[in-house]
Amino acid sequence: MAVPVTVVDDSKISRKMVIRALPPAWEVDITQAENGEEALAAYRDGKAEVMFLDLTMPVMDGYQVLEQLQKEALNTFVVVISADIQPEAQERVKKLGAMAFIKKPVKTEHIEDVLKEYGLV
Amino acid sequence: MNIAPYSEDQTDALQEVANIAMGQAGDSLARIMGHFVELSVPRIRLVTVQDLVATVSEMVGAKEDVAAVRQAFYNQLRGEAIVVIKQSGADELAELMDYEDEVDSEAEEELLLEVANLLVGAIINGISETLEAELGFSAPSLMTTGAPLERVLTPDKLTWSHALLVEVHLCIEGHKFKSHLLLFMAEESIDALRGILDNFIDDL
Numbered sequence: 001m002a003v004p005v006t007v008v009d010d011s012k013i014s015r016k017m018v019i020r021a022l023p024p025a026w027e028v029d030i031t032q033a034e035n036g037e038e039a040l041a042a043y044r045d046g047k048a049e050v051m052f053l054d055l056t057m058p059v060m061d062g063y064q065v066l067e068q069l070q071k072e073a074l075n076t077f078v079v080v081i082s083a084d085i086q087p088e089a090q091e092r093v094k095k096l097g098a099m100a101f102i103k104k105p106v107k108t109e110h111i112e113d114v115l116k117e118y119g120l121v
Numbered sequence: 122m123n124i125a126p127y128s129e130d131q132t133d134a135l136q137e138v139a140n141i142a143m144g145q146a147g148d149s150l151a152r153i154m155g156h157f158v159e160l161s162v163p164r165i166r167l168v169t170v171q172d173l174v175a176t177v178s179e180m181v182g183a184k185e186d187v188a189a190v191r192q193a194f195y196n197q198l199r200g201e202a203i204v205v206i207k208q209s210g211a212d213e214l215a216e217l218m219d220y221e222d223e224v225d226s227e228a229e230e231e232l233l234l235e236v237a238n239l240l241v242g243a244i245i246n247g248i249s250e251t252l253e254a255e256l257g258f259s260a261p262s263l264m265t266t267g268a269p270l271e272r273v274l275t276p277d278k279l280t281w282s283h284a285l286l287v288e289v290h291l292c293i294e295g296h297k298f299k300s301h302l303l304l305f306m307a308e309e310s311i312d313a314l315r316g317i318l319d320n321f322i323d324d325l
Binding site for chain 2: 011012013014016017020056082083084085086088089103104105
């Protein structure tokens with residue numbers, strides 16, 4: 001059965017880059033969200049078993065999404081996708097409950113590594 | 122001369138590429154300084170020589186004196202990168218970079234050139250890798266220290282009348298140091314970049 005996946009980024013180009021990098025063999029049902037509010041709405045609609053989350057976004061950013069998910073004890077597998085690759089940035093999001101951190105530009109092998117590590121493919 | 126603005130997709134792509142490149146620059150800076158670097162959202166504008174000072178002053182903020190370093194980049198895109206650092210932040214550089222000897226003006230210049238080169242190198246390489254465009258860059262040269270911004274951006278020092286400006290800035294958490302990186306591309310390269318961005322978008 002296809003896995004409901006939500007890709008969250010305010011940049012359409014960036015969402016396309018993430019979607020293009022998803023492993024071809026991974027059966028997914030993709031929803032796109034432009035900000036954190038849309039991402040949480042997608043989650044509540046059951047469309048975000050896995051969430052690829054950008055950090056810098058208007059309306060509601062990625063950090064706020066992580067905080068909200070933690071606060072409500074929501075259960076989704078969050079992979080943060082960010083251009084800010086400093087080790088401290090990675091630690092900050094992992095403390096907030098992100099399962100993995102992938103740097104931009106996203107490469108298929110990096111997504112595959114994460115999915116394999118957690119037995120998602 | 123009228124320059125057609127970029128489409129929404131082209132601007133979005135350029136913004137994303139600038140974002141990725143800046144992330145790499147920030148990481149390099151964080152490594153040599155051992156501090157967390159805060160990154161800005163890249164700003165993209167079409168500017169003319171006439172409105173340049175006003176546009177950049179607004180981006181850089183306060184009327185404080187600055188130090189500035191320039192580097193040219195070339196090949197598929199040509200232009201110049203100018204790194205502007207407020208003087209109060211430039212004065213902190215030696216401390217941030219654990220420079221132990223006495224800091225005379227020569228040492229201060231060297232540190233400025235080193236930081237500028239690191240930022241420009243990371244940004245140009247990031248753009249080049251992401252867009253698969255060939256880009257090279259020259260060695261940095263000091264434009265000024267302790268001067269007002271208007272003196273850095275005088276038309277006689279610039280070789281174009283219209284330019285695409287990409288601005289990013291990086292701050293060190295808990296310190297005054299803040300550097301603005303300005304990339305200027307003149308008329309020809311605005312069109313060349315349009316083509317490169319279209320190819321990049323088509324490949325997605």
